[in-house]
Amino acid sequence: MKRRQFLSMLGYASAGMALPFTNVALAEGFTPYNGELLVTIQANGGWDVSSFCDPKTNTDSTILNNWASGMSRDDLPKAGNIPYAPFANNAAFFERFSQSMLVINGIDMQTNAHGTGRTHTWSGRSARGYPSLTALFASEKAPLLPVSYLNFGGYAETAGVIRFSRIDKVSELRRILEPNVNGSASKSRNYYPKSDLDNIIVAQQARLARLKSQTSVLPRQKLAMASYYTARPNVDGLEHFASVIPDDSEIESSKLLSQAQMAILGFKAGVTCAADIELGGFDSHTNHDAEQEPALTSVTEVIEYLWDYAETQGVADRLTVVVGSDFARTPYYNNSNGKNHWPIGSYLVMKKNASWANRVIGATDDNQNALPLNPQTLKADGGVGSTVLHPMHIHSALRKELGLSTSEFPFTNTQEFDFFNPALG
Amino acid sequence: MSKLHYLPSIIPLTKLVFIFFATMLGACSVDAPEEVVQARDTSDHPGAPIYYEQCAACHGPQGEGLIASALNDTTHSTDLLTSLISDTMPPSDISTCEGTCASDVADYILTELLQTQDDDSRDDNNDNAGQDINPEDLASFYAQFIEPDVTQAKCALCHNSNGIAQESSLVLKLGDGNATLNQEAFFSYYQSDANAHASILSKVRGGSAHGGGVQLSCDDETFKKLEDFLQMLGGNSAPGDLICSGSLFDGISLTNSRETLRRAALIIAGRLPNDDEYTLAQSNDSSLKAAVKGLMTGDNFHEFLIRGANDNLLTKALALDGDLKFADRHDVHYPELSNRSFDSNIATIAGDENAASEFISLLNGFRYAGAMAPLKLVAYIVENDRPYTEILTSDYTMVNPDSNIIFNSNVTFNNINDLTTFKPGKNQGQILENSDTTVIREDKALGPQVTTHGGFIDYPHAGLLNDMGLLNRYPSTDTNRNRGRARFNYYQFLNFDIEKSAARTTDPDDLADTNNPTLNNPACTACHTIMDPVAGAFQNYDDSGHYRGATGGLHSLPTSYTKLADSLYQDGDLWYRDMLEPGFVGEGSVATAITEQDNTLQVLAQRMISDARFAQAAVVFWWPAIMSEPLEEAPEQITDEDYQAKLSIYEAQQETVGNLAQQFVEGFEGGLPYNVKDLLAEMIMSNWFRAKSVDASLSADRETSLSSIGIGRLLTPEELALKIKALTGAAWGEKIDDSRLDPRYDNLKDQFTTYYGGIDSFGITTRATELTALMSNVALAQALEMSCPTVVMDFTHSTNDRKFFKYISKHTTPLTEAWVQIDIDQQNTSTAFNQELMISNTGAKVLRFNLDNPSGNGNQNSRRIFIDKFEIKEPNGNTILVFEGEDLITAGGTAVDHDGSTAGGINNDNDITSWAFTSGYLEIPITLESAGSYQITVYAYGNTLSDGIHPQLSTSINNLEAFNASTGEILIKNQLKELHSTFLGEELAIDSEELNASYQLLVTTWQNRWASDTAFNVQASTEETCTPPEGSTFDDDDLVDPQHMLATWSRMMLFFMTDYKFLHE
Incomplete structure (x- = not known):
């Protein structure tokens, strides 16, 4: 959905024409969303996939990873069909999730600049202007939900197709979700009777419709009015969100896990359909092993928590998780025992009971150079049309798998890679 | 042996792919495949072995392109190709193939490898390019206009083999005598890409991710020459001028002086203009600008500067409880810090209970100074009209009482406990850890102690460049x-x-x-x-x-x-x-x-x-603070649907930036050079800030181009907090919280800033510009909490001291024709109280007596009014109505309490029979035949009082309906008009649709409240809360609402505080 369509959805028949809304003011109650859900986990800074899902042992001339000392390629552990690096205590993670996980390696992010890397990884294009996968998902699946797209500070380009919401401390969230409630639960009272509030909002919606209908309104006003117009009737939905938030004692204190918790609670309440979780600490230019180990641990920790909590809240069956990073780290150490930027990275795609899981697609050589992939076989067999994977290939396939439009914000890829066909690869 | 391939009628052309510089390649260090070996062995050309040794692994054995681009469509001349190989190939070591090596390889590529097609066949593939153009004319045009004014003056500065754009698809020769080569390079690039025409014109204007930014604008004569040149190159197939047509602001109307000044005041000064400022602004643009500049003073302007600076520098992150830390208490480079930490630990062990907290207070103050000093420096320079260049050249930093200690700055402060006060001072607190320095680290728990050192360094201040906070906010490794x-x-x-x-x-x-x-x-x-x-x-x-x-x-x-x-x-x-x-x-x-x-x-x-870019950077730095959105970035993908639209606004903004920067350096209109106040005023005067409306429907492209300009700017949390404070006297939840580093707390600025689209200067660094459901609920939460106390508080003041309700009382209802209040100051003795009411609308009315401060809890309980008798005389003195109190009901009157029950009843005390009531009203229908002054006499008395406050009896003549142009309706509409103006910046006519709609809402709200049987109090049940702001209290009588108008106005205040125009400016 492009910005112009978004405006249209918000009540403008066409971008160049301002039409009044129909006389809709307040939603009649709230119907929770119960469709597909998406979470991206953004490992910001550049994760070391050679110490994770594209494991590399050392070569005769180069130490790629200290943990691989004395190991040969055959020594690498494998969970199901997925080899992994025995680093950062991730054996349990791969053993648990191999049956729900597709690993795509050997993706050339075509940059080693953080900003461009994030743009490329999460929008599928290195040039600015395309929405993140999450934004596109939310805009097509449920754009009018009260908190349709949750972002906690990571990459969140919307390209004007939707707005994202941010959640900070949960204690404050409660107050916002139920702004008319004053005081604690045991002594709560309202500020105004709900009927009075409803009357005011109805009057304001009518006023906004009148203001918006003026043909002289400039685009910025038009969008601002439309945004406010669609935001106001969501009071019931937000109150419903409040009803699923547990007591403070059950709220995760860690910022990392609270992101996942709030996303899942938004899903459970049916007010959210997509969320980005942001992790940091991966830019290990110095003391790589010491910095990358806890960072990678945080990835597995948040993924495990996310799925566990999704299961307990009853939304796991509808959830798809995509994990990625700006790019990867060099297949060697620098003078400060760090690793610099390396453009060949990986994605993980996870879904419960997915037929396409338990596979590794894409390949790199011993020095983590990307190998061209045959779109017919999904193997690096040198077949006709073989090409190095770029983020656009992954996004193109993900859009199809997630049921998103592929014509809007088109990519320039000439080959399609059906990563989600279990018969290939 | 130069061969120009720009004219198909002379030399055959193929679709050209710009070879070596199209991709940035290293030597592809892979073994030569079999086909390479075979091809190499079949040629005896001296360039062949070199090609297959150094080039083919990437460019392919037939030049078809492998990892690097294909060569088989090139139309370079041998000279140019030689030059390019010599200068750029192979990338891993460009000195490998120069001179003969380069010329041999070039000749091999062109004469054998590519098996150049004959002229006719090339012509078939390029049927339009350059046709009908005499090559000599083209060369002459290029040499006269393009080579000196475009190529050498602009492009080749970066687009040369050693320049920053050496990896781009256009590499030129810098220096005299290169016109022929450069013309061919242009032509080659033009032919290499179907979008080249538009791309070149776009890039020179800063679009298409042009690393060199803006070089030419549509209005430049040189740009037009470049267009002509490209048109000549493209011939009939050239797309023509698709870009430079029309002005961005065609048909756009601007805000008037009053509207502009109001918006400016709220954004940069956090207040509304006063009458004098409005008067000053209305004469002309110069006076408006003067009025705008006059706003640039005071605490709120200071906060505006701090906010604007932090949105760029983000040093406030150092003051948060986040991952960024400033100042290690054991930092021996600053002995005043580490030694005071040491002393504190010693004192604590010795039993001094205050030592630890005193040191922590110092440390926190120092950390706060680290976060704020860069921002305070910027503000200090701007507020004092110092040249903005001082942000980099100042030989001082800004210190608060705590950093004053650590830095040995020797600045005097009036209040050493106020860490928010900053003054210029020097950092004279650092030592070098050299041989003169002795540090004792005996006990880890105590920390290090510096016992001797060689003296404090003369810190070479360079403004923000070596500000301690900034160096820590952006550390190195x-x-x-x-x-x-x-x-x-x-x-x-x-x-x-x-x-x-x-x-x-x-x-x-x-x-x-x-x-x-x-x-x-x-x-x-x-x-x-x-x-x-x-x-x-x-x-x-x-x-x-x-x-x-x-x-x-x-x-x-x-x-x-x-x-x-x-x-x-x-x-x-x-x-x-x-x-x-x-x-x-x-x-x-x-x-x-x-x-x-x-x-x-x-x-x-x-x-x-x-550097000329310094002034441009200043414009870019301050732009979002005024406009709320950053300047548009140049679009990158020329194939994007909205590319041209975005390029249009980018170019227009860059032109504005250039103009502002130039004047900033010189001084605006003869003013001081590098004066930021002038710069801000110019921004506010610009179309970008003042665009208000458009006179016709916009095309889709113009919708995109104009999407971030003009009015409709969402206020930031900080701006909204100040607006609320300016209007009501207090920000939402405002208080002094000494437990915080910066004790000045309010809900929007602090607790809910992230939820309302603000930044935390660390993880979240860009502000939201559109409202979401959560954000609108924050605005709603603020209004829900503040609207009622704002109204109640205002009505507690005398009319002249009120902020909003200067022309109305809380007894003025939509039905009121005339009204007067009587202080029943007599107890136990029936006394005549005379009043006059002026009536202009005649006809069927009701006469109402209302107990304005009804009986309540505690001391209020004794309030009761006894109506013995009342009478009304017409303007001509004739009595038209006279009643004994006890006859009220039998004579057709009513006595109504809040719940619809009968208010009071017949009473017989002190030998007086009367109608006595403790709340509610008494009402009797009357018909008024003539306009004029009616005399009403009430014989009444009250109880002996417990709290000493007399009962208040209001007497009014009311209309029967709310919509008949009664005095009450007129007064209320005028009040609403004022509120629309004050809160929403709207100047409405009294009979406008919007004002009528607001009045309708008020009437409905008021009628609903009467219908709900609610007690005469704004806090009548658990469904209502009206809590005074921090530091204020309400008496019980303040909350009493005998006509339900306080409650009604509270809801109207909620309406205004959550209106679109209240939240956007």
């Missing part, structure tokens, strides 16, 4: 070597984003290049030749920002460099020997070294402020 700091400073203060100036290489060979690639590999040097000298200029500052912080105090180099086994480090070095020396690269020039060692940054600062 052993491998980053100040490059992050260099990039940050280029970006913030020179409007130059190194990251975007040229694509970083991702070639595996370049990335694996261990031969100091940032110094030697062309794939890296393009950026590093610009960045690394400035990184070197930070040579004296270590990762934590200490001046020569290494142990020994001789330099700031890390041990990972100095102690390396084969380190290049030598005694006396300040900088890395394997990096470019400290210096600065001005726009379009080469690096000039900075040889001053002790104060390198001070010299850098002088060079930076002399």
Whole structure:
């Protein structure tokens, strides 16, 4: 959905024409969303996939990873069909999730600049202007939900197709979700009777419709009015969100896990359909092993928590998780025992009971150079049309798998890679 | 043997792919495949073995392209190809193939490898390009206009084989005598891409991710010449001028002086203008600008500056409880810090209960100073009309009472406990950890103690460049070597984003290049030749920002460099020997070294402020603070649907930036150079800020182009908080919270800032510009909590002291025709109270007596009014109605309490029979035949009082309906008109649709409240809350609402405080 369509959805028949809304003011109650859900986990800074899902042992001339000392390629552990690096205590993670996980390696992010890397990884294009996968998902699946797209500070380009919401401390969230409630639960009272509030909002919606209908309104006003117009009737939905938030004692204190918790609670309440979780600490230019180990641990920790909590809240069956990073780290150490930027990275795609899981697609050589992939076989067999994977290939396939439009914000890829066909690869 | 291929009628052309520089390649170090070997062996051309040895692995054995681009469509001349090979190939070592080697390879490619087709066949593939153009005319035109004014003056400065754009698809020759080669390079590029025509015109105007930004604008004569040249190249197939048509602001109306001043005042001064300012503004644009500039004073303008600076510098992150930390209590470079920490620990052990908290207070104050000093420096310079160049050249920093101690600044403060006060001062608190310094580290729990040192250094202040807070906000590492700091400073203060100036290489060979690639590999040097000298200029500052912080105090180099086994480090070095020396690269020039060692940054600062980009950066820096959105970035993908629309606004904004920057340097209209107040005023006067409406429907492209300009700007949390405070007297939840670093707390600015689209200066660094459901609920929460107390508080004041309700009482209802209040100051004795009511509308009315401060709890309980008798006389003196109180009901009157029950009843005390009531009203229908003054006499008395407050009886003549132009309706509408103006900035006519709609809402709300049987109190049940703001209290009588108008106005206040126009300006 492009910005112009978004405006249209918000009540403008066409971008160049301002039409009044129909006389809709307040939603009649709230119907929770119960469709597909998406979470991206953004490992910001550049994760070391050679110490994770594209494991590399050392070569005769180069130490790629200290943990691989004395190991040969055959020594690498494998969970199901997925080899992994025995680093950062991730054996349990791969053993648990191999049956729900597709690993795509050997993706050339075509940059080693953080900003461009994030743009490329999460929008599928290195040039600015395309929405993140999450934004596109939310805009097509449920754009009018009260908190349709949750972002906690990571990459969140919307390209004007939707707005994202941010959640900070949960204690404050409660107050916002139920702004008319004053005081604690045991002594709560309202500020105004709900009927009075409803009357005011109805009057304001009518006023906004009148203001918006003026043909002289400039685009910025038009969008601002439309945004406010669609935001106001969501009071019931937000109150419903409040009803699923547990007591403070059950709220995760860690910022990392609270992101996942709030996303899942938004899903459970049916007010959210997509969320980005942001992790940091991966830019290990110095003391790589010491910095990358806890960072990678945080990835597995948040993924495990996310799925566990999704299961307990009853939304796991509808959830798809995509994990990625700006790019990867060099297949060697620098003078400060760090690793610099390396453009060949990986994605993980996870879904419960997915037929396409338990596979590794894409390949790199011993020095983590990307190998061209045959779109017919999904193997690096040198077949006709073989090409190095770029983020656009992954996004193109993900859009199809997630049921998103592929014509809007088109990519320039000439080959399609059906990563989600279990018969290939 | 030069061959020009630009005319199909002379030389055959093929679709040309710009070969070597189209992709940035390293030597593809793979073994030659079999077909390469075969091809190499079949030719005896001297260039063949070289080609297959050095080129074919990437470009393919037939030039078909493998990892690098295909060559088989090239139309380069041999000379140009030779030159390109010599200058750029192979990328891993461009000195490998020069001279004969290069010419042999070029000749081989063109004469054998590509098996050049004959002229006719090439012509078939290029049926339109350049047709009907005489080549000599083209060459002449190019040589006369394009080569000197475009190529040499603009493009070739970067687009040369050693320039920053050496990896681009257009590489030119810098210097005289290159017109022919350069013309061909242009032509080759033009032919290589179907979008080249538009792309060239776009890039010179800053679009299509042009690293060189804006070079020409549509209005430039040179731009028109370039268009002509491209048109000649493209011939009939050229797309023509698709870009430069029409002005962005055609048909756009601007806000008037009053509207402009109001918006400006709310945004930069956090208040509404006063009448004098409005008067000043209305004469003409000059007076409006003067009025705008007059707003730039006071605390709120200061906060505006702090906010604007922090949105760019983000140093407030240092004051948060986040990952960024400033100031280690054990930092021996600052003995006043580490020794006070040591002393505190000793004192605590000795039993001093206050020692620890006193030190923590100092430490917190110092940390707060670290976060705020850069922002305070910017504000200080702007507020005092000092030249903005001082942000880089000031020989002082800003200190608060705590950093004053740590820095030994010797500044005097009136209140040493107020950490929010900053004054200029010098950092005189750092020592070097050299042989003169003795540090005792006996007990880890106590921390280090500096017992002797060689004296404090003369910190060479260079404004923000070496501000301690900024150096810590943007720290370096052993491998980053100040490059992050260099990039940050280029970006913030020179409007130059190194990251975007040229694509970083991702070639595996370049990335694996261990031969100091940032110094030697062309794939890296393009950026590093610009960045690394400035990184070197930070040579004296270590990762934590200490001046020569290494142990020994001789330099700031890390041990990972100095102690390396084969380190290049030598005694006396300040900088890395394997990096470019400290210096600065001005726009379009080469690096000039900075040889001053002790104060390198001070010299850098002088060079930076002399660069034309410094002034542009100032415009870019302050633009979002006024407009709320940053300047548009140049669109990157020419194939995007909205590309042209975005390019249009980008170009227009860049033109504005250029104009503002030029005037900023010279001084606006003869004013002071580099004066930020003038710059801000000019921005506010601009179309970008003042665009209000459009006179016709907009095309889709113009919708996109105009999407971020003019009114409708969402107020930030801080701006909304100040607006609320300016209007109501207090921000939402405002209080002094001494437990916080900055004790000045309010809900929007602090607790809910992230939820309302604000930033935390760390993880969230961009502001939301559109409301979401959560954000609208924050605004609603604020209004829900503040609306009722705002109304109640205002009505507690006398009419003249009120902020809003100056022309109305809480007894004025939509039915009121005339009204007067009587103080029943007599107890137990029936007394006549006479009043006169002026009536202008005659007809059927009701006479109402209302107990305005009814009986309530506690001391209010004794309030009761006894109505013995009342009578009304017409203007001519005739009595038209007279009643005994006890006859009220039998005579057709009513007595109504809040719940609809009968208010009071017949009473017989003190030998007086009366109608006595404790709340509610008595009402009797009457018909008034003539306009004029009616005399009403009430015989009444009250109870003996417990609280000493007399009962108040209001007497009114009311209409029967709310919509009949009654006095009450007129008064209320006028009040609503005022509120629309004050809260929403709308000047409405009394009979306008919007005002009628607001009045309708008020009437409905009021009627609903009467219908709900609610008690006469704004806090009548658990469904209602009306809590006074911090530091204020309400008496019980303040909350009493005998006509339900307080409750009604409270809801109207909620309506205004959550209106679209209240939240946007």
